[in-house]
Amino acid sequence: xxxxxxxxxxVGDRMLVNDVNLTIPDGMIFGIIxxxxxxxxxxxxxxxxxxxxxxxxxxxxxTRATRDKKxxxxxxxxxxxxxxxxxxxxxxxxxxxSYGLRFRGVKGDExxxxxxxxxxxxxxxxYEDRYAPTLSGGEMQRVxxxxxxxxxxxxLLLDEPTANLDPASTQKIEExxxxxxxxxxxxxxxxxxxxxxxxxxxxxxxxxxxxxxxxAGTPEEVFHKPLNSEIAKFVGLENIIGxxxxxxxxxxxxxxxxxxxxxxxxxxxxxxQVFISIHPDDITLHSGLGIEKSKSSARNCxxxxxxxxxLSGPFxxxxxxxxxxxxxxxxxxxxxxxxxxPGKEMQACFKASAVHVMKS
Amino acid sequence: xNDIIDGFIQAIQLIVTLNPxxxxxxxxxxxxxxxATFLASLVAIPAGWWIHFHEFAGKRVVIxxxxxxxxxxxxxxxxxxxxxxxSSGPLGMLGLLFTPAGMILxxxxxxIPMMIGLVITAFSGVDRTVVDTISSLGATGYQSMxxxxxxxxxxxxxxxxxxxxxxxSEVGAAMMIGGNIRGYTRVLTTSITLETSMxxxxxxxxxxLILLGIALIITVILNIVQERxxx
Numbered sequence: 085x086x087x088x089x090x091x092x093x094x095v096g097d098r099m100l101v102n103d104v105n106l107t108i109p110d111g112m113i114f115g116i117i118x119x120x121x122x123x124x125x126x127x128x129x130x131x132x133x134x135x136x137x138x139x140x141x142x143x144x145x146x147t148r149a150t151r152d153k154k155x156x157x158x159x160x161x162x163x164x165x166x167x168x169x170x171x172x173x174x175x176x177x178x179x180x181x182s183y184g185l186r187f188r189g190v191k192g193d194e195x196x197x198x199x200x201x202x203x204x205x206x207x208x209x210x211y212e213d214r215y216a217p218t219l220s221g222g223e224m225q226r227v228x229x230x231x232x233x234x235x236x237x238x239x240l241l242l243d244e245p246t247a248n249l250d251p252a253s254t255q256k257i258e259e260x261x262x263x264x265x266x267x268x269x270x271x272x273x274x275x276x277x278x279x280x281x282x283x284x285x286x287x288x289x290x291x292x293x294x295x296x297x298x299x300a301g302t303p304e305e306v307f308h309k310p311l312n313s314e315i316a317k318f319v320g321l322e323n324i325i326g327x328x329x330x331x332x333x334x335x336x337x338x339x340x341x342x343x344x345x346x347x348x349x350x351x352x353x354x355x356x357q358v359f360i361s362i363h364p365d366d367i368t369l370h371s372g373l374g375i376e377k378s379k380s381s382a383r384n385c386x387x388x389x390x391x392x393x394x395l396s397g398p399f400x401x402x403x404x405x406x407x408x409x410x411x412x413x414x415x416x417x418x419x420x421x422x423x424x425x426p427g428k429e430m431q432a433c434f435k436a437s438a439v440h441v442m443k444s
Numbered sequence: 445x446n447d448i449i450d451g452f453i454q455a456i457q458l459i460v461t462l463n464p465x466x467x468x469x470x471x472x473x474x475x476x477x478x479x480a481t482f483l484a485s486l487v488a489i490p491a492g493w494w495i496h497f498h499e500f501a502g503k504r505v506v507i508x509x510x511x512x513x514x515x516x517x518x519x520x521x522x523x524x525x526x527x528x529x530x531s532s533g534p535l536g537m538l539g540l541l542f543t544p545a546g547m548i549l550x551x552x553x554x555x556i557p558m559m560i561g562l563v564i565t566a567f568s569g570v571d572r573t574v575v576d577t578i579s580s581l582g583a584t585g586y587q588s589m590x591x592x593x594x595x596x597x598x599x600x601x602x603x604x605x606x607x608x609x610x611x612x613s614e615v616g617a618a619m620m621i622g623g624n625i626r627g628y629t630r631v632l633t634t635s636i637t638l639e640t641s642m643x644x645x646x647x648x649x650x651x652x653l654i655l656l657g658i659a660l661i662i663t664v665i666l667n668i669v670q671e672r673x674x675x
Binding site: 129132134153157160161163164165167169171173174175183184187188228231232235241 | 571573578579580581582584585587594
């Protein structure tokens, strides 16, 4: 288990890591997501004890890291780290993978067997004698993973391991991450700015913005119930609109936004400044302007004018001007059936439960 | 003109017949310069590594001084070592003046700054992520140094070869510290100086050709090393 408490790192006037508190249980794939320059890499380097903290503590499997170089080396030897840039040393694949074992004094047949096992794990059997710098980026990154895994680390740190790779190589690395976690129970901490990757690989996710953990939770929580508008924007939620709670009744809040009233499931009190987000999938469009709320299960129906329609794979992204831009995803069939086109007035309906309310 | 041609012919005869005096001078020269280069490497490579990978006050000044010393005149190094090991100097009790050991010391001091500088340049070409990768694999400080040197081995070898080239071709310090004693401290460069002043051109040319041959071998090795580093 990795426990991080009150962790700070300040360089000059810049606070790169700001009061980070995290607990990462054994065997978990933990994703760290955040925009570029948000402090993900610094946090990963600090966990691997490559960079010192300004304040706070990191405890790895019960041992609290100190500034003592010898202790740091002992702890670092329980971990492996793969960097964003695929790095191989100027020698063969076999020699590359053997480095960590040689540093630990492993020699002879044991070294050979373990190196071959690690190379096999990443699917590069037969590449042992290849000069590593001549490999492709994806192959180099797999060598880097084999080089970290050969020492059988308790924790594997992956810093944006697929950032520079093509889709096919990315898929192989993602499968490999799952295999390593399932087969060896290795705790994996992976930073990424690829939201899909974070969502489908990680068991839990922390969002880092400006060096701070702004939210940590399951992918479902982070991607569907972001705590604030900044996280919502980062995780790609659409239709983020600011407003004020004007009424509350039986768990329902009425929010006034751009002159329109929206009902949402929320416990925010009257007068609270909030942001709401509505997933474009959760909104239906109707051409008849006379639809009564009572005839629809949706509590919210807002009238707007279609401004843009954009193809999005098998769907169409429709943008309405409702006093604020509202994006709706509909099928191509619906576009034809309802006659959705720019300039046409439409009614957008959505349930109160589809409205996610965030503190301002 | 005939003197020069005759000199060349006689010089080639001296080399081809493995003239004992010529061979003895050549072997001593190699022994002194190779030893000096080897010992200088033991100092310069770790020193270059330490200077490059550690932050300390005045680091830039130290590097500037090292770079300035690249071009230090050999007679100045000779003078410095002379003051150091002469009977009244701080190391006078070691009795190194006019000995091959003294010459080795002088050549070491001559080439160390250049080798440190070249080694620092070699390390500055190492990607920071390579250093981090080696650290993250659990390397101790020493293991990290060895692994990084392996990464830039061709550039480091080039630095050592260039150091050897400077050591073997210098004459000022060798003359001042060695004293050009026949059969003891006489090396190719000091010998050429002496024999030329004595009018013994064939021997001078023979020794000069050997020195040139060594320079040629150094250049060829350097080219091979640099070629390998590019592939």
